[in-house]
Amino acid sequence: MLVFFLGVPAILSLIRFKIIEAVGYFIFWLGGFSPHIYEKVTQQEIPEKTKLMLSSSIFLHSILGQFLNFYERIAFWDKYLHFYGSFVITYFFYQILTRRSKYWRQVNPSVFMAFLLGAFSGLLWEIAEFITDKVVPGYHTQKGLDDTMLDLVFDLLGCYVMAKVLYKKKTGHLFWHPSR
16 A cells, blocks of 8 residues: 555656656656565565565655655654665565575575675665766765765665574574584
8 A cells, every 4th residue: 555655756746847756756666566566476475564664665765755855854864764775675585585486495594695685785776876866967865975885884784683683583593603
């Protein structure tokens, strides 16, 4: 249900003839459907709470952050979303790596792989922001090196915290030890 709300900014931007903005919001809207598309392509079910977490991350960014301007109104909004987004994407990768599908099998180091894929997603996000700033006139999503590096730090923190939660859930231990 939350996914359908992601279309509101795209439609309102079209009505206001802000085409580039509308395209961006449309991409986020499509991103909200990506877990459902993934399920169809891989024939692998994703838990509803995981889909809700992914949709909420996009909602927090697209509608609250961009459309309602929380990035400018709330000083720590960007860092919070980098942490939460990486937390969620790490959980998503863990879910798909530990469930059977026609592409994936049970993976022993699934927590570590989910951490790596979550961190890589944060890196790709920063690259996308960089490209957007260079290609789209008037966009300044990156506020300099300090902003970008802090975004990456919070991405890694989000991935790390989720990996710890998953490792604890999977093994009963918080830390890895060679004797286990």
